[in-house]
Amino acid sequence: MDFVRKLLALVLGVALLALTACGAGTPRTVGAAEPLSSIKLTPGEDEDSAPKVEFDTPLEATEPGAKVLEEGDGAKVEEGQDVSYKLAGYNMKDGSEVGNTFKEPAMTLSVNDDLKEQDEQIHEILVGTKVGSWVAYVHPKNADESDDDGASANPKDPSQIDQLLILKVVDAKDKIKVDFTKEDGDAKKDAEPTADIAEDGSGTVKIPAGNEPPVDLKVTTLKEGDGDKVKKSDTITVDYAGARWEDGEQFDSSYEKGSPATFGLDQVIKGWTEGLEGVKEGSTVLLTIPSKLAYDGQDGMPQGTLVFVVDVKSIDKPAK
Structure with missing residues:
Protein backbone atom coordinates (compact mmCIF):
# COMPACT_ATOMS: atom_id res chain seq x y z
CA MET A 1 0.00 0.00 0.00
CA LYS A 175 20.82 -11.89 12.16
CA ILE A 176 21.34 -14.46 9.44
CA LYS A 177 24.90 -14.40 8.17
CA VAL A 178 26.35 -15.95 5.05
CA ASP A 179 30.15 -16.13 4.92
CA PHE A 180 32.10 -16.54 1.67
CA THR A 181 35.60 -17.98 1.61
CA LYS A 182 38.06 -18.23 -1.28
CA GLU A 183 39.95 -21.50 -1.13
CA ASP A 184 43.74 -21.58 -1.43
CA GLY A 185 45.80 -23.90 -3.54
CA ASP A 186 45.84 -24.93 -7.18
CA ALA A 187 42.77 -24.51 -9.31
CA LYS A 188 40.80 -27.66 -10.12
CA LYS A 189 39.25 -28.07 -13.54
CA ASP A 190 35.52 -27.37 -13.64
CA ALA A 191 35.38 -26.80 -9.88
CA GLU A 192 32.22 -25.12 -8.64
CA PRO A 193 31.34 -23.32 -5.39
CA THR A 194 29.93 -25.41 -2.55
CA ALA A 195 27.66 -24.27 0.26
CA ASP A 196 26.75 -25.44 3.75
CA ILE A 197 23.55 -23.54 4.54
CA ALA A 198 21.46 -24.15 7.67
CA GLU A 199 17.66 -24.19 7.76
CA ASP A 200 17.55 -20.54 8.87
CA GLY A 201 19.67 -19.46 5.88
CA SER A 202 23.00 -18.91 7.64
CA GLY A 203 26.11 -20.76 6.55
CA THR A 204 29.29 -20.76 4.50
CA VAL A 205 30.02 -20.73 0.77
CA LYS A 206 33.40 -21.97 -0.45
CA ILE A 207 34.62 -20.59 -3.77
CA PRO A 208 37.21 -22.79 -5.53
CA ALA A 209 40.84 -21.73 -5.79
CA GLY A 210 42.02 -20.07 -8.97
CA ASN A 211 40.43 -17.42 -11.10
CA GLU A 212 39.05 -19.39 -14.01
CA PRO A 213 35.37 -19.67 -13.19
CA PRO A 214 32.75 -21.57 -15.19
CA VAL A 215 31.92 -19.84 -18.46
CA ASP A 216 28.22 -20.66 -18.16
CA LEU A 217 25.58 -19.95 -15.54
CA LYS A 218 25.51 -22.59 -12.80
CA VAL A 219 22.44 -23.14 -10.60
CA THR A 220 22.67 -25.48 -7.60
CA THR A 221 19.59 -26.18 -5.47
CA LEU A 222 20.53 -26.14 -1.79
CA LYS A 223 16.96 -26.54 -0.53
CA GLU A 224 13.92 -27.20 -2.70
CA GLY A 225 10.69 -25.50 -1.78
CA ASP A 226 7.19 -26.82 -2.38
CA GLY A 227 5.64 -23.70 -3.90
CA ASP A 228 4.91 -22.65 -7.46
CA LYS A 229 7.71 -22.22 -9.95
CA VAL A 230 8.97 -18.69 -10.51
CA LYS A 231 8.08 -17.21 -13.88
CA LYS A 232 10.02 -14.51 -15.68
CA SER A 233 6.98 -12.22 -15.40
CA ASP A 234 6.75 -12.61 -11.59
CA THR A 235 7.62 -10.17 -8.86
CA ILE A 236 9.40 -12.07 -6.12
CA THR A 237 10.75 -11.45 -2.62
CA VAL A 238 14.14 -12.93 -1.76
CA ASP A 239 16.90 -12.87 0.79
CA TYR A 240 20.37 -13.07 -0.69
CA ALA A 241 24.09 -12.59 -0.25
CA GLY A 242 26.61 -12.12 -3.03
CA ALA A 243 30.41 -12.24 -3.39
CA ARG A 244 33.03 -11.93 -6.12
CA TRP A 245 34.54 -15.13 -7.50
CA GLU A 246 38.06 -13.71 -7.74
CA ASP A 247 38.58 -13.10 -4.01
CA GLY A 248 35.42 -14.23 -2.17
CA GLU A 249 34.72 -10.70 -0.99
CA GLN A 250 31.06 -10.17 -0.13
CA PHE A 251 29.67 -7.01 -1.73
CA ASP A 252 25.96 -7.16 -0.94
CA SER A 253 23.58 -8.91 1.46
CA SER A 254 19.90 -8.40 2.24
CA TYR A 255 20.55 -10.13 5.56
CA GLU A 256 22.93 -7.36 6.55
CA LYS A 257 20.42 -4.74 5.46
CA GLY A 258 17.77 -6.34 7.65
CA SER A 259 15.01 -6.92 5.11
CA PRO A 260 14.36 -9.01 1.98
CA ALA A 261 14.38 -7.49 -1.50
CA THR A 262 11.35 -7.41 -3.80
CA PHE A 263 11.71 -6.97 -7.57
CA GLY A 264 10.41 -8.03 -10.94
CA LEU A 265 12.46 -10.97 -12.20
CA ASP A 266 12.79 -9.34 -15.61
CA GLN A 267 14.23 -6.18 -14.05
CA VAL A 268 17.50 -7.55 -12.66
CA ILE A 269 20.76 -8.87 -14.11
CA LYS A 270 20.39 -11.67 -16.64
CA GLY A 271 22.06 -14.17 -14.32
CA TRP A 272 19.26 -13.73 -11.79
CA THR A 273 16.52 -13.75 -14.42
CA GLU A 274 17.78 -16.94 -16.04
CA GLY A 275 18.95 -18.58 -12.82
CA LEU A 276 15.76 -18.07 -10.79
CA GLU A 277 13.20 -18.74 -13.52
CA GLY A 278 11.68 -22.15 -12.79
CA VAL A 279 12.89 -22.25 -9.17
CA LYS A 280 10.16 -23.23 -6.71
CA GLU A 281 8.93 -20.78 -4.10
CA GLY A 282 10.61 -21.59 -0.79
CA SER A 283 13.81 -22.81 -2.41
CA THR A 284 17.36 -21.73 -1.68
CA VAL A 285 19.78 -21.82 -4.60
CA LEU A 286 23.44 -21.12 -5.27
CA LEU A 287 24.06 -19.08 -8.43
CA THR A 288 27.44 -18.80 -10.16
CA ILE A 289 26.97 -15.99 -12.66
CA PRO A 290 29.55 -15.33 -15.41
CA SER A 291 30.40 -11.72 -16.16
CA LYS A 292 28.44 -11.76 -19.42
CA LEU A 293 25.26 -12.27 -17.36
CA ALA A 294 26.26 -10.02 -14.45
CA TYR A 295 27.27 -6.36 -14.11
CA ASP A 296 30.11 -6.49 -16.60
CA GLY A 297 30.94 -2.96 -17.69
CA GLN A 298 28.55 -1.18 -15.32
CA ASP A 299 30.31 1.55 -13.37
CA GLY A 300 30.32 1.14 -9.61
CA MET A 301 29.19 -2.49 -9.71
CA PRO A 302 31.34 -5.55 -8.97
CA GLN A 303 32.93 -6.90 -12.11
CA GLY A 304 33.61 -10.44 -13.23
CA THR A 305 31.96 -13.67 -12.13
CA LEU A 306 29.70 -13.46 -9.08
CA VAL A 307 28.42 -16.04 -6.60
CA PHE A 308 25.04 -15.63 -4.88
CA VAL A 309 23.02 -17.52 -2.30
CA VAL A 310 19.34 -16.72 -2.95
CA ASP A 311 16.40 -17.72 -0.75
CA VAL A 312 13.14 -17.35 -2.71
CA LYS A 313 10.76 -16.38 0.06
CA SER A 314 7.63 -15.63 -1.96
CA ILE A 315 6.12 -15.05 -5.37
CA ASP A 316 4.15 -11.85 -4.94
CA LYS A 317 2.48 -11.12 -8.26
CA PRO A 318 3.14 -10.85 -11.99
CA ALA A 319 5.49 -7.97 -12.73
CA LYS A 320 4.05 -5.02 -14.61
Whole structure:
Protein backbone atom coordinates (compact mmCIF):
# COMPACT_ATOMS: atom_id res chain seq x y z
CA MET A 1 0.00 0.00 0.00
CA ASP A 2 1.40 3.36 -1.01
CA PHE A 3 0.39 5.14 2.16
CA VAL A 4 2.28 2.58 4.26
CA ARG A 5 5.46 3.04 2.26
CA LYS A 6 5.19 6.81 2.60
CA LEU A 7 4.54 6.39 6.31
CA LEU A 8 7.63 4.26 6.73
CA ALA A 9 9.85 6.41 4.54
CA LEU A 10 8.90 9.67 6.20
CA VAL A 11 8.40 8.53 9.76
CA LEU A 12 10.44 5.43 10.49
CA GLY A 13 13.39 6.92 8.66
CA VAL A 14 13.11 10.18 10.58
CA ALA A 15 11.01 9.74 13.69
CA LEU A 16 12.58 6.57 15.03
CA LEU A 17 16.05 7.93 14.60
CA ALA A 18 15.19 11.16 16.41
CA LEU A 19 14.11 9.69 19.75
CA THR A 20 16.16 10.10 22.92
CA ALA A 21 16.44 7.68 25.79
CA CYS A 22 15.35 8.08 29.40
CA GLY A 23 15.85 6.27 32.67
CA ALA A 24 14.51 2.86 33.59
CA GLY A 25 12.30 1.77 36.49
CA THR A 26 8.97 3.11 35.18
CA PRO A 27 7.11 2.28 31.96
CA ARG A 28 9.72 2.74 29.28
CA THR A 29 9.61 6.14 27.63
CA VAL A 30 11.94 8.18 25.45
CA GLY A 31 11.99 11.83 24.61
CA ALA A 32 8.90 13.94 25.27
CA ALA A 33 6.39 11.18 26.06
CA GLU A 34 3.96 13.22 28.16
CA PRO A 35 1.47 13.76 25.28
CA LEU A 36 1.07 9.97 25.01
CA SER A 37 -0.40 9.59 28.50
CA SER A 38 -4.04 9.59 27.31
CA ILE A 39 -3.64 6.66 24.90
CA LYS A 40 -5.82 3.61 25.53
CA LEU A 41 -5.00 0.52 23.49
CA THR A 42 -7.01 -2.66 22.95
CA PRO A 43 -5.09 -5.29 20.95
CA GLY A 44 -6.81 -6.85 17.93
CA GLU A 45 -8.30 -10.33 18.11
CA ASP A 46 -5.27 -11.87 16.39
CA GLU A 47 -1.85 -11.03 14.95
CA ASP A 48 -3.44 -9.86 11.68
CA SER A 49 -5.85 -7.40 13.31
CA ALA A 50 -5.02 -3.79 14.05
CA PRO A 51 -5.54 -2.57 17.63
CA LYS A 52 -8.27 -0.23 18.79
CA VAL A 53 -6.58 3.01 19.83
CA GLU A 54 -8.17 5.97 21.57
CA PHE A 55 -6.57 9.20 22.80
CA ASP A 56 -7.45 12.78 23.61
CA THR A 57 -7.61 14.90 20.47
CA PRO A 58 -6.01 16.90 19.22
CA LEU A 59 -2.86 15.19 20.44
CA GLU A 60 -0.43 18.07 20.71
CA ALA A 61 3.26 17.26 20.59
CA THR A 62 6.12 19.59 19.77
CA GLU A 63 8.97 17.13 20.38
CA PRO A 64 9.44 13.47 19.47
CA GLY A 65 8.60 10.92 22.14
CA ALA A 66 7.72 7.28 22.69
CA LYS A 67 6.12 5.10 25.36
CA VAL A 68 5.66 1.38 25.95
CA LEU A 69 1.90 0.99 26.28
CA GLU A 70 1.92 -2.72 27.11
CA GLU A 71 4.98 -4.79 27.83
CA GLY A 72 5.25 -8.14 26.09
CA ASP A 73 6.18 -11.40 27.72
CA GLY A 74 8.72 -12.55 25.13
CA ALA A 75 12.48 -12.47 25.11
CA LYS A 76 14.32 -9.18 25.22
CA VAL A 77 15.75 -7.77 22.02
CA GLU A 78 19.51 -8.23 21.92
CA GLU A 79 22.27 -6.34 20.19
CA GLY A 80 22.71 -7.43 16.57
CA GLN A 81 19.23 -8.89 16.18
CA ASP A 82 16.57 -8.08 13.59
CA VAL A 83 13.31 -6.81 15.07
CA SER A 84 10.09 -7.69 13.24
CA TYR A 85 7.17 -5.32 13.75
CA LYS A 86 3.76 -4.23 12.54
CA LEU A 87 2.33 -0.76 12.92
CA ALA A 88 -0.68 1.50 12.57
CA GLY A 89 -0.82 5.28 12.07
CA TYR A 90 -3.38 7.72 13.50
CA ASN A 91 -4.19 11.33 12.71
CA MET A 92 -3.12 13.38 15.72
CA LYS A 93 -5.83 15.95 15.10
CA ASP A 94 -8.94 13.77 15.05
CA GLY A 95 -7.80 10.30 16.08
CA SER A 96 -8.77 8.60 12.82
CA GLU A 97 -6.68 5.72 11.53
CA VAL A 98 -4.43 6.63 8.62
CA GLY A 99 -3.52 3.03 7.79
CA ASN A 100 -1.94 -0.11 9.19
CA THR A 101 0.25 -3.04 8.16
CA PHE A 102 -1.28 -5.76 10.34
CA LYS A 103 -2.60 -7.84 7.46
CA GLU A 104 0.80 -7.72 5.77
CA PRO A 105 3.99 -9.62 6.61
CA ALA A 106 5.93 -8.08 9.48
CA MET A 107 8.64 -5.59 8.53
CA THR A 108 12.17 -5.64 9.91
CA LEU A 109 14.50 -3.17 11.58
CA SER A 110 18.10 -4.19 12.31
CA VAL A 111 19.54 -3.32 15.71
CA ASN A 112 23.11 -3.01 14.55
CA ASP A 113 26.08 -0.67 14.40
CA ASP A 114 24.55 1.27 11.51
CA LEU A 115 21.50 2.10 13.64
CA LYS A 116 23.74 2.97 16.58
CA GLU A 117 25.78 5.31 14.40
CA GLN A 118 22.67 7.01 13.04
CA ASP A 119 21.09 7.44 16.46
CA GLU A 120 22.52 5.98 19.64
CA GLN A 121 19.36 6.64 21.65
CA ILE A 122 16.91 4.58 19.57
CA HIS A 123 19.50 1.81 19.47
CA GLU A 124 19.53 1.84 23.27
CA ILE A 125 15.78 1.72 23.69
CA LEU A 126 15.31 -1.14 21.25
CA VAL A 127 17.93 -3.24 23.02
CA GLY A 128 16.04 -4.67 25.98
CA THR A 129 12.53 -4.22 24.59
CA LYS A 130 10.49 -7.42 25.03
CA VAL A 131 8.90 -9.23 22.11
CA GLY A 132 5.14 -8.69 22.19
CA SER A 133 5.37 -5.11 23.45
CA TRP A 134 3.17 -2.32 22.11
CA VAL A 135 4.93 1.02 21.65
CA ALA A 136 3.45 4.42 20.85
CA TYR A 137 5.54 7.20 19.36
CA VAL A 138 5.17 10.56 17.70
CA HIS A 139 7.38 12.76 15.63
CA PRO A 140 5.54 16.00 14.99
CA LYS A 141 5.94 17.96 11.80
CA ASN A 142 7.19 15.00 9.79
CA ALA A 143 6.03 16.79 6.66
CA ASP A 144 6.34 20.35 5.40
CA GLU A 145 3.68 22.58 6.90
CA SER A 146 3.12 24.44 3.68
CA ASP A 147 4.21 24.76 0.11
CA ASP A 148 6.19 27.70 -1.20
CA ASP A 149 2.95 29.47 -2.09
CA GLY A 150 1.66 29.15 1.47
CA ALA A 151 -0.82 26.38 0.76
CA SER A 152 -1.19 23.75 3.47
CA ALA A 153 -0.14 20.14 2.95
CA ASN A 154 -2.64 17.89 1.22
CA PRO A 155 -4.87 16.46 4.01
CA LYS A 156 -5.80 13.51 1.78
CA ASP A 157 -2.19 12.37 1.61
CA PRO A 158 -1.37 10.35 4.78
CA SER A 159 2.31 11.17 4.50
CA GLN A 160 1.44 14.86 4.95
CA ILE A 161 -0.36 14.41 8.28
CA ASP A 162 1.25 14.49 11.71
CA GLN A 163 0.80 10.96 12.99
CA LEU A 164 0.74 8.92 16.14
CA LEU A 165 2.28 5.54 15.38
CA ILE A 166 1.50 2.35 17.30
CA LEU A 167 4.06 -0.41 16.86
CA LYS A 168 3.81 -4.08 17.85
CA VAL A 169 7.14 -5.83 18.37
CA VAL A 170 6.37 -9.19 16.75
CA ASP A 171 9.71 -10.97 16.99
CA ALA A 172 13.46 -10.61 17.40
CA LYS A 173 15.93 -12.99 15.82
CA ASP A 174 19.66 -13.30 15.46
CA LYS A 175 20.82 -11.89 12.16
CA ILE A 176 21.34 -14.46 9.44
CA LYS A 177 24.90 -14.40 8.17
CA VAL A 178 26.35 -15.95 5.05
CA ASP A 179 30.15 -16.13 4.92
CA PHE A 180 32.10 -16.54 1.67
CA THR A 181 35.60 -17.98 1.61
CA LYS A 182 38.06 -18.23 -1.28
CA GLU A 183 39.95 -21.50 -1.13
CA ASP A 184 43.74 -21.58 -1.43
CA GLY A 185 45.80 -23.90 -3.54
CA ASP A 186 45.84 -24.93 -7.18
CA ALA A 187 42.77 -24.51 -9.31
CA LYS A 188 40.80 -27.66 -10.12
CA LYS A 189 39.25 -28.07 -13.54
CA ASP A 190 35.52 -27.37 -13.64
CA ALA A 191 35.38 -26.80 -9.88
CA GLU A 192 32.22 -25.12 -8.64
CA PRO A 193 31.34 -23.32 -5.39
CA THR A 194 29.93 -25.41 -2.55
CA ALA A 195 27.66 -24.27 0.26
CA ASP A 196 26.75 -25.44 3.75
CA ILE A 197 23.55 -23.54 4.54
CA ALA A 198 21.46 -24.15 7.67
CA GLU A 199 17.66 -24.19 7.76
CA ASP A 200 17.55 -20.54 8.87
CA GLY A 201 19.67 -19.46 5.88
CA SER A 202 23.00 -18.91 7.64
CA GLY A 203 26.11 -20.76 6.55
CA THR A 204 29.29 -20.76 4.50
CA VAL A 205 30.02 -20.73 0.77
CA LYS A 206 33.40 -21.97 -0.45
CA ILE A 207 34.62 -20.59 -3.77
CA PRO A 208 37.21 -22.79 -5.53
CA ALA A 209 40.84 -21.73 -5.79
CA GLY A 210 42.02 -20.07 -8.97
CA ASN A 211 40.43 -17.42 -11.10
CA GLU A 212 39.05 -19.39 -14.01
CA PRO A 213 35.37 -19.67 -13.19
CA PRO A 214 32.75 -21.57 -15.19
CA VAL A 215 31.92 -19.84 -18.46
CA ASP A 216 28.22 -20.66 -18.16
CA LEU A 217 25.58 -19.95 -15.54
CA LYS A 218 25.51 -22.59 -12.80
CA VAL A 219 22.44 -23.14 -10.60
CA THR A 220 22.67 -25.48 -7.60
CA THR A 221 19.59 -26.18 -5.47
CA LEU A 222 20.53 -26.14 -1.79
CA LYS A 223 16.96 -26.54 -0.53
CA GLU A 224 13.92 -27.20 -2.70
CA GLY A 225 10.69 -25.50 -1.78
CA ASP A 226 7.19 -26.82 -2.38
CA GLY A 227 5.64 -23.70 -3.90
CA ASP A 228 4.91 -22.65 -7.46
CA LYS A 229 7.71 -22.22 -9.95
CA VAL A 230 8.97 -18.69 -10.51
CA LYS A 231 8.08 -17.21 -13.88
CA LYS A 232 10.02 -14.51 -15.68
CA SER A 233 6.98 -12.22 -15.40
CA ASP A 234 6.75 -12.61 -11.59
CA THR A 235 7.62 -10.17 -8.86
CA ILE A 236 9.40 -12.07 -6.12
CA THR A 237 10.75 -11.45 -2.62
CA VAL A 238 14.14 -12.93 -1.76
CA ASP A 239 16.90 -12.87 0.79
CA TYR A 240 20.37 -13.07 -0.69
CA ALA A 241 24.09 -12.59 -0.25
CA GLY A 242 26.61 -12.12 -3.03
CA ALA A 243 30.41 -12.24 -3.39
CA ARG A 244 33.03 -11.93 -6.12
CA TRP A 245 34.54 -15.13 -7.50
CA GLU A 246 38.06 -13.71 -7.74
CA ASP A 247 38.58 -13.10 -4.01
CA GLY A 248 35.42 -14.23 -2.17
CA GLU A 249 34.72 -10.70 -0.99
CA GLN A 250 31.06 -10.17 -0.13
CA PHE A 251 29.67 -7.01 -1.73
CA ASP A 252 25.96 -7.16 -0.94
CA SER A 253 23.58 -8.91 1.46
CA SER A 254 19.90 -8.40 2.24
CA TYR A 255 20.55 -10.13 5.56
CA GLU A 256 22.93 -7.36 6.55
CA LYS A 257 20.42 -4.74 5.46
CA GLY A 258 17.77 -6.34 7.65
CA SER A 259 15.01 -6.92 5.11
CA PRO A 260 14.36 -9.01 1.98
CA ALA A 261 14.38 -7.49 -1.50
CA THR A 262 11.35 -7.41 -3.80
CA PHE A 263 11.71 -6.97 -7.57
CA GLY A 264 10.41 -8.03 -10.94
CA LEU A 265 12.46 -10.97 -12.20
CA ASP A 266 12.79 -9.34 -15.61
CA GLN A 267 14.23 -6.18 -14.05
CA VAL A 268 17.50 -7.55 -12.66
CA ILE A 269 20.76 -8.87 -14.11
CA LYS A 270 20.39 -11.67 -16.64
CA GLY A 271 22.06 -14.17 -14.32
CA TRP A 272 19.26 -13.73 -11.79
CA THR A 273 16.52 -13.75 -14.42
CA GLU A 274 17.78 -16.94 -16.04
CA GLY A 275 18.95 -18.58 -12.82
CA LEU A 276 15.76 -18.07 -10.79
CA GLU A 277 13.20 -18.74 -13.52
CA GLY A 278 11.68 -22.15 -12.79
CA VAL A 279 12.89 -22.25 -9.17
CA LYS A 280 10.16 -23.23 -6.71
CA GLU A 281 8.93 -20.78 -4.10
CA GLY A 282 10.61 -21.59 -0.79
CA SER A 283 13.81 -22.81 -2.41
CA THR A 284 17.36 -21.73 -1.68
CA VAL A 285 19.78 -21.82 -4.60
CA LEU A 286 23.44 -21.12 -5.27
CA LEU A 287 24.06 -19.08 -8.43
CA THR A 288 27.44 -18.80 -10.16
CA ILE A 289 26.97 -15.99 -12.66
CA PRO A 290 29.55 -15.33 -15.41
CA SER A 291 30.40 -11.72 -16.16
CA LYS A 292 28.44 -11.76 -19.42
CA LEU A 293 25.26 -12.27 -17.36
CA ALA A 294 26.26 -10.02 -14.45
CA TYR A 295 27.27 -6.36 -14.11
CA ASP A 296 30.11 -6.49 -16.60
CA GLY A 297 30.94 -2.96 -17.69
CA GLN A 298 28.55 -1.18 -15.32
CA ASP A 299 30.31 1.55 -13.37
CA GLY A 300 30.32 1.14 -9.61
CA MET A 301 29.19 -2.49 -9.71
CA PRO A 302 31.34 -5.55 -8.97
CA GLN A 303 32.93 -6.90 -12.11
CA GLY A 304 33.61 -10.44 -13.23
CA THR A 305 31.96 -13.67 -12.13
CA LEU A 306 29.70 -13.46 -9.08
CA VAL A 307 28.42 -16.04 -6.60
CA PHE A 308 25.04 -15.63 -4.88
CA VAL A 309 23.02 -17.52 -2.30
CA VAL A 310 19.34 -16.72 -2.95
CA ASP A 311 16.40 -17.72 -0.75
CA VAL A 312 13.14 -17.35 -2.71
CA LYS A 313 10.76 -16.38 0.06
CA SER A 314 7.63 -15.63 -1.96
CA ILE A 315 6.12 -15.05 -5.37
CA ASP A 316 4.15 -11.85 -4.94
CA LYS A 317 2.48 -11.12 -8.26
CA PRO A 318 3.14 -10.85 -11.99
CA ALA A 319 5.49 -7.97 -12.73
CA LYS A 320 4.05 -5.02 -14.61
